[in-house]
Amino acid sequence: MAVIHTDDSGDPRLDDFRHLSTADRRPDRPGGKGLVIAEGTVVVSRLLASRYPVRALLGVERRFAELAGELAGTDVPQYVTSAETMADVVGFHLNRGILAVADRPAPLTVDDVVTGAGTIAVLEGVGDHENLGALFRNAAALGVGGVLLGPGCSDPLYRRSVRVSMGHVLRVPFGDLTDWPGGLDDLRARGFAVAAFTPRPGSVPLRELREHAPGPVALLFGAEGPGLTESALAAADHAVRIPMPAGVDSLNIATAAAVAFYELASGG
Template sequence: MSNIIEISDFSLPNLDVFARLTETQLRNRLEPEMGIFIAESTKVIGLALDAGCEPISLLMERKYIAGQAHGIISRCGDIPVYTADRNLLAELTGFQLTRGVLCAMRRPHLPSVEEVCAGASRVAVLERIADSTNMGAIFRSAAALGIDAVLLTPSCCDPLCRRGVRVSMGTIFQVPWARIGSEPSQWPQQGMKILRKLGFKTVA
């Protein structure tokens, strides 16, 4: 059963994930298993749920409760659904919710390189992709081209930041991905050894 909460106090700590925490704070480097990401739009949230991501809370315009977000609310069980009109939400978040719905979700377990490459024939390795918009667009292209997996070198940005997730249109939850190395010193020498051991050849 949904738990609809009309926003009357901007200072509620439970609204911090939508309004006051930075991407770094959401990511929680010290305790990755406690990290959070924000999914935007019913389509992207639906794909995240399909991938097994755990929802924590929803923020949406009032009109979406019985409209576009009704199915998402039903799938999310009894988590808090914070709501207000469009202008009030823009004042809270600092931007217009062009897609009307945000969902705070637990970060999924990140698989190993070996796990995402198992059975893969075409793998894209990304180097120094520091812009989240570019990251999201690359995942969208990878999905369209039928790439089996994406590997991120240590110099790449976080694919699960809000803009990256939005631009990917949810493909970040459809294309398997992993990080190949956690420190800059582990790429390219150590990372390339892993890829060769797994039977891959570089083509570009």
């Protein structure tokens, strides 16, 4: 146990936790990307249980006590301080009371993400950090094996995505699909049927997807609004829609994904 009490907000050992509102941009770090930041006991405990190398924790006594079980035996530095000092360090009052920071591990390969998975999600142009985080939460809740990020997606390890995902971005395997849309052919070669979501008439109602794709499925989603590109749609095996009444535009992307994850998870 490395428990360190400090009330000096200038303590250089707390530098990883400074100015959280801009912590996602770190020109001094590899790729300009920030550390992974977990906020609150639920997300911190998921980080501790993950493959991510935790660097340090900062929090108030009460929150450390709630995590005593998860922290037993770890030698990660645990900086215990007051809510006021914590606010001085991070730049605002953080009512979750505990933070952990971790390094980014080596990215997973497509192989790592898809091997053994029954259903995966593949995203194109999903730039909104909240939608991305929510999609990972839904993937975890509904048994999706992994997420592949095509072009135009934002970084699932941004602070806001980690928070909205409830820490599930740290559990659900993800990686980049850099060859686009050619990487979809690679998924097909691995045994996945590629099903692209689009409101177009003529696409298969989600309820019937299982009849066409009884094995592993890669569910392909574009951003709310623009949707998938023509080239992505052309590279898919099936076009799928969630039937909706006239006059309704669409569901939020993370919600549409949840409905699709549910449909495939529940057997069909």
